[in-house]
Amino acid sequence: MKFYELSRQERLASLREGGQLTAESYTYLLEKPALNESILNAMVENSIGQFNLPFGIADHFLIDGQVYFVPMVTEEPSVIAAASNGAKRVASSGGFTTVASEHLLKAQVIIHGVTNHDELTKRLTNAEAAIKRVAISARPSLVRRGGGVRQIEYNQLPEGYEELALWIDPVDAFGANMANTIAEAVAKYLQVAVLQDDERILTAILSNTGEKMTVTIECAVNWSQLATDQLSGEEVATRIAELNHFSTLNPDRAVTENKGILNGVFAVALATGNDLRAISASVSHYLQTTSTPVLSQWQLDHEQQLLRGSLTLPLPIGSVGGAINSLPATQISLELLHNPSAKDLMSIIASVGLTNNLAALRALVTNGIQAGHMHLQTANLAIQAGATGDEIEVLHEKLNQVSQADLTLAKKLLQQLRNEG
Template sequence: MTKFYEKTPAARRQQLIEEGILSNRGADCLAEKGLDDAVAANLIENQIGQFALPLGVVRNLTVNGTVRQLAMVTEEPSVVAAASNGARLANLNGGVKASAGPHRVIAEVVFDDVADFDAASRMIDQHREMLFAVANAAHPSAVKRGGGLKQITCEQRDRFLILQLTIDPSQAMGANLANTIAEAVAAAAAGLLDQPVLVAILTNGSSELVSAEVTLDPSTIATAPGNGATIAEKIAALSDLAQCDPLRAATHNKGIMNGVEAAVLATGNDTRAVAAAVGAYTQGKALSTWQLAGGQLVGHIKLPLPVGVVGGAISALPKAQAALSMGGIRTVADLQMSLAALGLVQNLAALRALAGPGIQAGHMALQARALAIAAGATGDEIAAVADRLPAQARDLASARKVLEELRGKH
């Protein structure tokens, strides 16, 4: 029986249709080469074309007992394969457990050089109801959905007075909502304090953390060079290294974000917002830990994931809608927990490769195809050149030489 990864893209889409994962309309959308011209022209400024990247799918990642099909957009070979392998290993052990708290975004209204911080803070507190009314009037549709401004806190940071606004954006990512509310509250607060506002804008820092955990029997993660117990011990050691070495932590986290950002992009979400939030949170530390406990290998990840499932590009991009539908993603919590689980299994696959055969064995095998394309191979030539590239000479010059030889024979 032909495996999923061995099929053509059309055959893969057809299988997803037959499995009830993808609709005919979604399949047609994914088969399209680009956006409608009007959509592309109105999403950004000075639009001069479209930039294509491959969209793949991680099959059957089990998160809290629900099997997810997660779309990923990336240019890097081996990322989807590694995530798929990590998902397979997790599924052998019952899948990933994940949790997400209430979805909130934070905006800041900041005043500079306030003469009397205590008096200013009291003024804000005395007019709290008025400020909430202003926020509700600025975005009444959010209030109707049960969202909107939920909390105002006032604090002093050096010479700055900061009003921190905690906002419920419902199922949206919430950036535009937060900025609209922040600017409305800023105007009202400026009147109360008789002082101009320095800035009123959302923050991409986040205290809202999403967690995922997987417990593995070492026998299920054995590799050709090493038994499972040895691999598990090495993974735990690599995790300890990432906790104390910032340079290793950066690469450790990059492997996690290979999966997370690819899925964030596929769903039309803001990859820069996620990267900024994660960067602020980690501060040079590793996002995940792997420890041996009771003879089992336990992996845990915690990270901020400011994403949404409606609004902005998410709703405007048909392929983002198809990606969400294919994954059975209906709420922000669904997406956040799926992303955290994906990051964890992506990390598992990378650490297992490092602990076993090394990272290059699988990566360079897939990189050969990219080299073939860069050398000018097209169609069936791509696989032919990749297959002929010797393992010890996988570089562009070698790929060009193999292509010339191949074409010379024809």
């Protein structure tokens, strides 16, 4: 049987037998224990419980030569199905390849009351060695792990503002807390040792720009992998490239295509304990500063009969630290991904975004998005109608046999099912 045809228990058993899950992780997912009170109270203020979302697996991913079962947390039925579908087509053509990746976090020390920018910049430049020493003393453990301040920039701004930018290598963490600690230590040093007259520190804080936390991944899909019963692979590939190009001309279409990419990105980020707000902010900034409104690119290669895709994405994420280390399910997600480095995790997340994009574009230019989408949504419709236990699957199948399923019909079929039972 195919992976998606197995029961939840059978999927877990398959992952355990294949070595993707330890016996401890298998038991945890099988028994679904609640987070204990100490974790809940430590992670959020005024805790009243926990909010559950479905935790699933997308298979068939081949990324930089490594096979992955990718954990995804989402309430949307079609996201994991689309990811697995697209990944299978890409894997058959060689998989995803990381082209470029960098993982530097920016911290800002903002100075106000500057009257002579050139003179202040000179003082800051002369103090650069001391600034680096202060940064090291603020987080010496970061340097021991191979990270630390990699670049310092001085940016003169209007109305008496100047920015000292610290570009920090947080190794495998996202690094928000360490960036803030370093920035605040540097700010205190500057106020005492460097600033003069009316010059004062306004604040010291990380930036969510994501400018130097980016990854670029590529894939190539054989036209034969895109064909339908009615359309040749070349025709489908041509339509995908055309629709993607239309997104560069039309912001309304571009924002929807980007949302489809983020369906996959957010689902993996959530499963691995990363900050969706930080990703959202950095993607917004990236789109504002680039020349195209759409994140992905799909182009035809007629000579080799390939559809070539690429995605460049800012991903301010980590694979250690914060909630990542606190949540048991997050640790299981990372276990499934072979405990990746932050850069490896960036490649995985971006690959899922691009494969969700491929699956959505293929659906849009062939049968339309609703055919597969509503087939999966009818399970939710069955739940809304009041189905429980085994009734859900039976009603789900009945609803998929009609052309237009709605809640009224679902309730009617459920009552018939119960009468028959």
